[in-house]
Amino acid sequence: MSTVTAVRAAWGAALLIAPNAVLRYLPHQRIDRAARMFARVLGARDLAQATIVGWWPTRGWILAGAAIDATHASTMLALALLMPDHRRLALTNAATASAFVAAGVHQARA
Numbered sequence: 001m002s003t004v005t006a007v008r009a010a011w012g013a014a015l016l017i018a019p020n021a022v023l024r025y026l027p028h029q030r031i032d033r034a035a036r037m038f039a040r041v042l043g044a045r046d047l048a049q050a051t052i053v054g055w056w057p058t059r060g061w062i063l064a065g066a067a068i069d070a071t072h073a074s075t076m077l078a079l080a081l082l083m084p085d086h087r088r089l090a091l092t093n094a095a096t097a098s099a100f101v102a103a104g105v106h107q108a109r110a
Helices: 003-017 019-023 033-055 059-082 084-109
Strands: none
Touching: 003 019, 003 033, 003 084, 019 033, 033 059, 033 084, 059 084
């Protein structure tokens, strides 16, 4: 398992199991029920993605994961524009997804 996949799995598990513990360290205005639910859904997706890439670490799966992360980053940028109350959290989320995109593309090239 690559370092990127292990980090994604740990991040996903943390979001799924203890969203409050993770969210309180991120720059946002408040931790509400919607933010916790979103964190859990995102955590489940990250765990699923880490599992797939961990079992089948092919270039195709890694790039598919990077594409999913790019889509996620784009939607978080749109959310930041449309929902000012969640702007900081959405931008932080977009930055995290963008880092996973860069790591995935780098991993696929190696």
